[in-house]
Amino acid sequence: MHSYTKMLLGAAQKCIIALILVKCIVAVDLQYSEIVTVTSETRYVVQYPNAALTIFSKNHYVGGQYVFSSGKRISGDRLILNFEDSTQFTKGEDVEALIRYPAKGTDSNIITQVEIYAAVSTEDADTFFVDGGINKSYCEILIASNKTNYLEFEMFIYGY
Numbered sequence: 001m002h003s004y005t006k007m008l009l010g011a012a013q014k015c016i017i018a019l020i021l022v023k024c025i026v027a028v029d030l031q032y033s034e035i036v037t038v039t040s041e042t043r044y045v046v047q048y049p050n051a052a053l054t055i056f057s058k059n060h061y062v063g064g065q066y067v068f069s070s071g072k073r074i075s076g077d078r079l080i081l082n083f084e085d086s087t088q089f090t091k092g093e094d095v096e097a098l099i100r101y102p103a104k105g106t107d108s109n110i111i112t113q114v115e116i117y118a119a120v121s122t123e124d125a126d127t128f129f130v131d132g133g134i135n136k137s138y139c140e141i142l143i144a145s146n147k148t149n150y151l152e153f154e155m156f157i158y159g160y
């Protein structure tokens with residue numbers, strides 16, 4: 001085998017091992033709604049009309065993939081939570097997912113940044129804090145998309 005190829009393979013293996021370690025270390029202490037389909041009666045903003053929503057910035061990544069982010073990494077912070085889920089639908093549905101961290105009360109970490117990589121079959125998708133958030137020790141996040149055939153997301157919460 002060419003030594004350069006060997007080097008690349010070696011690096012890839014190290015990455016995979018590092019990824020497995022990260023997934024093992026990061027505890028998943030969440031309250032999670034699952035990805036649910038919603039109607040004009042059941043969507044979050046209709047059920048909680050007084051909730052103050054803070055929208056995440058939205059960047060188109062590639063194809064139907066988006067990166068939603070809020071806050072900024074600081075030196076000394078670290079990954080405190082990694083979570084992913086995905087669902088497919090037989091037709092375009094209006095969907096939401098509600099994620100609360102930690103499951104109850106507050107955590108000892110202060111949140112610096114939340115990043116969500118999401119894949120949907122539409123441009124009508126957004127992410128919001130509906131409670132807590134950056135510089136707080138808890139957060140509740142709403143991921144919403146209309147007329148999508150699938151929703152796949154991976155979330156990273158950083159803090160110190």
Ligand SMILES: *[C@@H]1O[C@H](CO)[C@@H](O)[C@H](O)[C@H]1NC(C)=O
Nearest residue numbers: 094124125126127144145146
């Ligand atoms: C989805 O549709 C609802 C109702 O028309 C609208 O309020 C909302 O802004 C749309 N987009 C998202 C991402 O929820």
Ligand SMILES: *[C@@H]1O[C@H](CO)[C@@H](O)[C@H](O)[C@H]1NC(C)=O
Nearest residue numbers: 070071072112133134135136
């Ligand atoms: C979080 O705290 C940092 C440092 O004090 C500040 O610069 C930033 O604006 C705060 N962000 C929010 C969303 O409160």
